[in-house]
Amino acid sequence: MSDALRPLTRPKLYEQVVVRLREHIAASGLDVGDRLPPERELAERLGVSRASVRQAIVVLEVQGLVEVRHGGGTYLARRDLEAEPVDELVARRDRLPDVLDAREGLETKLAELAAERRTTADLAEIDAAVADMRAQVERGERGADGDRRFHAAVTAAAHSSMLAEFMRTIAAEIAESRQESLRQPHRPPKSLAQHERIADAIRAGQPRAAAAAMRRHLRTVSRVRLLSWNPDADEPR
Missing domain, CATH: 1.20.120.530 (GntR ligand-binding domain-like)
Incomplete structure (x- = not known):
């Protein structure tokens, strides 16, 4: 059986949220040190759960793009949005x-x-x-x-x-x-x-x-x- 017919996989919802958040950062002109909208607002605007937003923010955090200050929100850590793909991050x-x-x-x-x-x-x-x-x-x-x-x-x-x-x-x-x-x-x-x-x-x-x-x-x-x-x-x- 050809390997091309292996089962298809769907991107996880939080991976799609990661893409949207990076697009938002690029389009909104946020600078290093600026705060991202709260999780609740992001979830409402994207039409997803706060859990999916939280997962996406963790990905951005381990990619070094944002800094999460516990009790104080999420802030842009660097303006360069080139980041390690999620599958490489998992590996x-x-x-x-x-x-x-x-x-x-x-x-x-x-x-x-x-x-x-x-x-x-x-x-x-x-x-x-x-x-x-x-x-x-x-x-x-x-x-x-x-x-x-x-x-x-x-x-x-x-x-x-x-x-x-x-x-x-x-x-x-x-x-x-x-x-x-x-x-x-x-x-x-x-x-x-x-x-x-x-x-x-x-x-x-x-x-x-x-x-x-x-x-x-x-x-x-x-x-x-x-x-x-x-x-x-x-x-x-």
Whole structure:
């Protein structure tokens, strides 16, 4: 049987709401920081349930297009409306837990080994990475480059060629999880502070403390809006 005759699928209602909301943002001239209409008003104007509007707003939020302030409404976060398609978003959501599990398993061990094996040059690079991220965060940036440099420096300080190779094989997935974490509201300063605690434990030569600090950091990384979203939820038409 030809694959062309596979069952047809219909877009979920909230996916159609996402398209309409993006059209509204483009046509209404909303600027960054402007508030979108309340959920109730959007639902009435679109002729859908508030649940479908809420689902659509979650999609826009995890795409980085809007910021939801609990109790304070939804605000445009960026004017560029080019966004990740919903099906790609779903695929990323599905693979993210495995990536986070792999990071916790590998990077807690790397932090432990770094505390045992670090050299003066390793510590200098770890400190430089922390300073790099701090400067980025102070400029109002997410600090992704400093974050990447920090985790690379810890990996190098562990002096384990096998673990370093494992990290290289999932580098793209790690970068994806980094971006997802750092786009969370107020996350960059928190990640910076956690990096500083990991660096302190490595500098002090405390393997257990370094591993524990890395584990706490990666569990913070895992707390992202994308993983609390249920893409299969929708309202009947």
